[in-house]
Amino acid sequence: MKIIAADVIVTSPDRNFVTLKVTTDDGLTGLGDATLNGRELAVVSYLRDHVAPLLIGSDAHRIEDTWQLLYRSAYWRRGPVTMAAVAAVDVALWDIKAKAAGMPLYQLLGGASRSGLLSYGHASGKTLDELFDSIREHLELGYRAVRVQTGVPGLKSIYGIASNATFEANSGVRYDHEPAQRGARPAEEDWDTRSYLRHVPGVFEAVRNEFGPELPLLHDGHHRMTPIQAARLAKSLEPYDLFWLEDVTPAENQEALRLVRQHSTTPLAIGEIFNTVWDYQTVIREQLIDYVRSAVTHTGGITHLRKVLDHAAQYQIKSGMHGPTDISPVGMAAAMHLGLSIHNFGIQEYMQHGARTNEVFRQSFTFSGGMLHPGDAPGLGVELDVDEGGKYPYERAYLPYNRLADGTVHDW
Numbered sequence: 001m002k003i004i005a006a007d008v009i010v011t012s013p014d015r016n017f018v019t020l021k022v023t024t025d026d027g028l029t030g031l032g033d034a035t036l037n038g039r040e041l042a043v044v045s046y047l048r049d050h051v052a053p054l055l056i057g058s059d060a061h062r063i064e065d066t067w068q069l070l071y072r073s074a075y076w077r078r079g080p081v082t083m084a085a086v087a088a089v090d091v092a093l094w095d096i097k098a099k100a101a102g103m104p105l106y107q108l109l110g111g112a113s114r115s116g117l118l119s120y121g122h123a124s125g126k127t128l129d130e131l132f133d134s135i136r137e138h139l140e141l142g143y144r145a146v147r148v149q150t151g152v153p154g155l156k157s158i159y160g161i162a163s164n165a166t167f168e169a170n171s172g173v174r175y176d177h178e179p180a181q182r183g184a185r186p187a188e189e190d191w192d193t194r195s196y197l198r199h200v201p202g203v204f205e206a207v208r209n210e211f212g213p214e215l216p217l218l219h220d221g222h223h224r225m226t227p228i229q230a231a232r233l234a235k236s237l238e239p240y241d242l243f244w245l246e247d248v249t250p251a252e253n254q255e256a257l258r259l260v261r262q263h264s265t266t267p268l269a270i271g272e273i274f275n276t277v278w279d280y281q282t283v284i285r286e287q288l289i290d291y292v293r294s295a296v297t298h299t300g301g302i303t304h305l306r307k308v309l310d311h312a313a314q315y316q317i318k319s320g321m322h323g324p325t326d327i328s329p330v331g332m333a334a335a336m337h338l339g340l341s342i343h344n345f346g347i348q349e350y351m352q353h354g355a356r357t358n359e360v361f362r363q364s365f366t367f368s369g370g371m372l373h374p375g376d377a378p379g380l381g382v383e384l385d386v387d388e389g390g391k392y393p394y395e396r397a398y399l400p401y402n403r404l405a406d407g408t409v410h411d412w
């Protein structure tokens with residue numbers, strides 16, 4: 001089964017998505033998500049100019065060999081652009097192989113290990129009242145777990161809270177929080193770690209008082225703390241029994257989590273900006289984390305992320321795959337097939353896409369009672385309507401960045 005075409009499709013129905021479509025000589029097609037939020041066109045060029053010519057004429061069934069060829073023959077390997085491109089090829093080939101077998105992809109990955117995937121959504125509010133309303137909305141949608149992010153007194157605009165500007169920039173499309181804004185320049189947000197550390201424990205106390213002890217609650221520190229600040233945050237949130245605390249320190253410094261572990265039993269999650277199994281060596285081997293946050297889309301596809309998760313499984317570390325709206329429906333479907341098949345599934349992040357996105361990407365997966373399932377259509381179960389997608393050309397969009405009160409650039 002030879003590959004005869006590898007087309008890169010860019011569409012921006014509610015936000016930018018990059019999709020690779022691979023076609024074989026017997027007429028099968030496979031899709032892979034290559035969306036890298038805020039740097040989308042770099043992956044388009046990598047795929048179109050450097051990878052697609054290598055694929056034409058090669059055997060679509062040789063998934064592992066193709067992965068190793070793309071990774072090792074580049075020489076300048078790893079990194080988000082390379083690994084998103086490799087991921088797109090890998091997932092497209094898995095889609096094709098499963099279609100050729102006439103099976104949903106999870107069957108080829110070993111079959112279902114569970115009946116559905118526990119998912120969490122993003123509840124947020126500038127104030128406690130807004131936050132409580134958002135949590136109730138999520139519970140009404142069926143979610144059985146929620147991430148909780150709030151405004152901090154004295155800060156105008158911070159990560160995790162949908163701002164009016166973002167809402168308008170996205171044409172009023174409902175997002176729990178879509179940080180990438182269309183425009184010529186990234187938005188500037190503000191940050192003060194001491195204010196945040198004082199405020200957050202009271203928020204979780206109020207949420208527990210309102211919603212009780214059962215509801216799994218998650219929180220994202222988004223890489224902003226020093227190691228000792230992160231340790232203090234994890235310790236101060238212990239009484240509220242978080243499902244996990246995410247990205248408490250910048251991801252480059254894996255050893256920072258040793259200090260956090262020494263001070264707290266709050267479960268930790270990290271890895272949404274990691275790209276390879278090698279990025280996880282220290283945190284898995286030293287058992288510094290409890291959940292792996294990588295997305296299929298940014299970690300070299302199903303072939304490579306499964307290796308990360310198998311390594312993690314030896315230490316009882318579970319999956320918590322990244323799933324905000326910049327993971328396209330193709331990337332989400334790949335995560336669901338992988339999550340359904342592995343033993344050490346933990347939870348799946350799931351922000352719901354807008355109506356225009358759902359018109360462009362026809363999906364077979366379901367969300368019911370807080371649980372996702374990839375469906376039983378052959379392959380990934382997602383098809384891209386190229387004509388519909390063509391109505392929405394790329395629009396430049398950037399993630400915001402942070403400055404402290406004195407003007408210093410800070411981790412966003």
Ligand SMILES: [Mg+2]
Nearest residue numbers: 220246247272
């Ligand atoms: Mg995160």
